[in-house]
Amino acid sequence: MQFLMTMKPTDAAPDEDLIVRMGEFIAEVTAAGVLIATGGLEPGGTVVTSAGDEVTVTDGPFTEAKEAIAGFALVECADREQAIELTTRFRRIVGDGESRVQQVFA
Template structure:
């Protein structure tokens, strides 16, 4: 099972990340990579290109947009046997990071489609 874990910036995190936290997170990422659980990870620019599709035509739009107070700023694509394992990896992540907010969503691929 694949899951997308996302971290959200809601404007409450303050201050720089210290060297100890970076080292601990680096070790956690290395462990997940070695185990095969971590498929991809990265940070996201809060500025985004917005696309609206209608009648099969997609257009890039400049706004106006409702004011957003939260932005997805990071992600990890993981593969685990169960949702509980994904939740446990998320708990370990937050134990390192401290305060914050995030989301875990199951990712479906072609192998999950009916008839496959």
């Protein structure tokens, strides 16, 4: 089962120790064959909305930055519990904040 784990931005910039610990965690889950992809996302981005025949394109940044997604990891897990466990471990490394775990349907 594939899961997308997303992380909302925080106000804190990562220090050297945090970068090292994140790198170790990423190396571990990569070596275990769990991590498919990971990355950071640009702030804001572009929102495309549709209503009937009308399509609206709005470029960011947006005022509700707390709703943005700052980064993601795509993982292959045996089940949701394993994905939650990985996300919990990652949150313990990066500190306070919010992440979301969603199963990917192909």
